[in-house]
Amino acid sequence: MNTKGKIMISCYESTYLISKKQEDSLSLAEKVQLSMHLMFCKYCNRFAKQTNMITKSIKDMNRKMKEQSVNITLTQDQKRRIQNAINKQQNNK
Numbered sequence: 001m002n003t004k005g006k007i008m009i010s011c012y013e014s015t016y017l018i019s020k021k022q023e024d025s026l027s028l029a030e031k032v033q034l035s036m037h038l039m040f041c042k043y044c045n046r047f048a049k050q051t052n053m054i055t056k057s058i059k060d061m062n063r064k065m066k067e068q069s070v071n072i073t074l075t076q077d078q079k080r081r082i083q084n085a086i087n088k089q090q091n092n093k
Contacts, residue, residue: 009033014044022055 009017014037017030026034038045065072074082 006033007036009037011037011041011044014038014041015047018044018048018051022051 014034017026017034020026020030021034038048
């Protein structure tokens with residue numbers, strides 16, 4: 001993503017930075033560009049809020065599962081059905 005030297009970025013670049021921010025830190029330039037864009041774009045603002053909510057929910061769920069020592073395992077039937085679906089998909093290529 002080439003956003004060097006640009007003050008205003010597109011919605012496409014904005015959503016990329018919003019997603020990147022969830023897993024990585026943004027450079028100062030990226031933070032400024034994203035902040036500027038979010039001041040004017042209600043759609044990207046909404047996307048940022050939704051993305052933050054989803055990320056927070058997933059982190060909370062993971063934390064709760066660790067606290068409760070929840071072990072999620074598949075039954076042999078579930079494993080077989082998944083493997084059959086994978087095989088079917090590969091044969092259709």
